Amino acid sequence: MVLLATMLALPLLSYASTYPRHNDHSHSHSEANALLSRWYHDSDHPVHALFRRGNKTDGVTYAAVGSAEWSKGFPDPWQPNDIDEKLIPPKWVDALNDAVARKAIPNVGVPKSENGGNPVYPNGGDPNSPEICSATYQCRIDGDVWDGPAGTVALSFDDGPSDGTSQLLSFLASKNQKTTHFLIGSNMIYNPDAVKKMFEMGNDLAVHTWSHRYTTTLSNLQVVAELGFTMQLIHNSTGGRIPKFWRDTDKRVSAIAKEVFGMTTVIWNHDTDDWTLTENPPQTTAEKIQSDMKKWLTGSKSPGLVVLEHELSKQSVDAFMAAYPLMIENNWKVAPMGELFGGNVSYQNAASNTGAVTLNNLIDAKNGPKPNANTNANVDANASSASAS
Numbered sequence: 569m570v571l572l573a574t575m576l577a578l579p580l581l582s583y584a585s586t587y588p589r590h591n592d593h594s595h596s597h598s599e600a601n602a603l604l605s606r607w608y609h610d611s612d613h614p615v616h617a618l619f620r621r622g623n624k625t626d627g628v629t630y631a632a633v634g635s636a637e638w639s640k641g642f643p644d645p646w647q648p649n650d651i652d653e654k655l656i657p658p659k660w661v662d663a664l665n666d667a668v669a670r671k672a673i674p675n676v677g678v679p680k681s682e683n684g685g686n687p688v689y690p691n692g693g694d695p696n697s698p699e700i701c702s703a704t705y706q707c708r709i710d711g712d713v714w715d716g717p718a719g720t721v722a723l724s725f726d727d728g729p730s731d732g733t734s735q736l737l738s739f740l741a742s743k744n745q746k747t748t749h750f751l752i753g754s755n756m757i758y759n760p761d762a763v764k765k766m767f768e769m770g771n772d773l774a775v776h777t778w779s780h781r782y783t784t785t786l787s788n789l790q791v792v793a794e795l796g797f798t799m800q801l802i803h804n805s806t807g808g809r810i811p812k813f814w815r816d817t818d819k820r821v822s823a824i825a826k827e828v829f830g831m832t833t834v835i836w837n838h839d840t841d842d843w844t845l846t847e848n849p850p851q852t853t854a855e856k857i858q859s860d861m862k863k864w865l866t867g868s869k870s871p872g873l874v875v876l877e878h879e880l881s882k883q884s885v886d887a888f889m890a891a892y893p894l895m896i897e898n899n900w901k902v903a904p905m906g907e908l909f910g911g912n913v914s915y916q917n918a919a920s921n922t923g924a925v926t927l928n929n930l931i932d933a934k935n936g937p938k939p940n941a942n943t944n945a946n947v948d949a950n951a952s953s954a955s956a957s
């Protein structure tokens with residue numbers, strides 16, 4: 569359903585649980601089981617140790633977005649389906665192994681997708697069973713976001729930066745409207761200017777995947793790589809922010825996103841099929857999208873709308889622009905994910921969406937924004953500004 573890129577039939581790698589565990593691993597995970605049903609993340613979530621911010625005291629600053637230094641150390645964006653596992657930081661693998669050892673990652677088997685079709689689970693596994701619960705089959709996992717708060721349109725776009733991004737950003741800027749971008753990591757490398765602009769506008773930078781394959785068809789370790797490198801690139805492009813939201817899942821993959829990386833999974837309750845507008849044949853038309861939007865936007869305000877839209881093409885962005893006046897006329901509050909879920913905060917470690925992360929806007933996710941360095945064990949107390957560019 570959300571599949572766009574040509575799927576490369578990679579041999580599936582073995583489960584990461586076969587990796588040796590490091591003996592010195594000692595995170596505290598006393599609340600791990602409760603995490604799945606909560607929106608917020610404790611500031612001692614292990615993700616903070618995985619994405620430590622650089623700090624001024626040792627002269628570390630983030631490389632300018634678009635510079636050679638910025639993209640160094642990331643997987644080859646031209647071979648996005650073939651992430652070199654040697655690049656995966658051992659800390660991420662440790663965190664995965666730890667989550668597996670805690671039995672926090674369901675061991676449900678990795679499905680296969682033939683020719684881009686919906687993933688099929690091994691041994692006749694039912695995608696709607698509580699153990700598997702695949703979003704592709706509309707199965708809803710507790711704690712994942714599907715609906716908006718009543719009266720809201722949770723605005724987001726998938727697959728950027730891409731061909732429709734620049735038009736989308738200009739339109740949003742003209743309306744003083746913010747959004748959430750579910751980004752494809754490898755696309756970010758090609759489109760640094762778009763990344764910079766999204767950030768400067770104060771939009772939420774969130775994670776889709778690195779390669780845009782169905783994450784559910786990948787091994788645990790491959791999922792870690794897809795999410796981790798996209799998070800790392802967002803982190804390094806936003807002055808050290810840790811993304812909070814991501815999209816695409818089943819129960820196993822949702823658990824990896826939550827347990828290893830502290831992220832909340834976002835699905836949707838309405839689908840425009842706008843990504844097919846440039847396919848041959850398309851599965852919808854601009855007129856059909858507009859009439860669907862009209863139906864949704866003049867219908868019940870509860871639950872709020874989470875509409876799947878893409879910034880893939882001029883056509884998909886045109887479809888959004890045509891519908892936007894209906895959102896306003898019908899008195900919806902149109903806002904990005906960060907504003908609607910989790911206390912108006914878009915990142916796991918910073919209370920502001922733009923500018924440098926400073927001691928004053930560091931966040932204690934449990935208690936909300938709190939300018940108290942002592943509650944933020946994740947960040948060196950003397951870390952002050954990390955410039956984003």
Ligand SMILES: *[C@@H]1O[C@H](CO)[C@@H](O)[C@H](O)[C@H]1NC(C)=O
Pocket residue numbers: 620621622623624625626628948951
């Ligand atoms: C921040 O600075 C301190 C003190 O110089 C250093 O120990 C620490 O490793 C630095 N943190 C990062 C992420 O570079």
Ligand SMILES: *[C@@H]1O[C@H](CO)[C@@H](O)[C@H](O)[C@H]1NC(C)=O
Pocket residue numbers: 622628629630631638640641642800804
């Ligand atoms: C991300 O930024 C950090 C801090 O500047 C740096 O150490 C790292 O090499 C950068 N790139 C990657 C791939 O992590």
Ligand SMILES: *[C@@H]1O[C@H](CO)[C@@H](O)[C@H](O)[C@H]1NC(C)=O
Pocket residue numbers: 907912
């Ligand atoms: C959320 O934060 C933004 C920017 O900081 C602010 O403009 C907006 O009013 C806030 N919204 C809510 C509901 O607090």
Ligand SMILES: *[C@@H]1O[C@H](CO)[C@@H](O)[C@H](O)[C@H]1NC(C)=O
Pocket residue numbers: 948949950
């Ligand atoms: C922060 O810097 C001050 C002054 O340089 C120093 O006294 C203090 O110990 C540092 N705090 C930490 C946690 O490193």
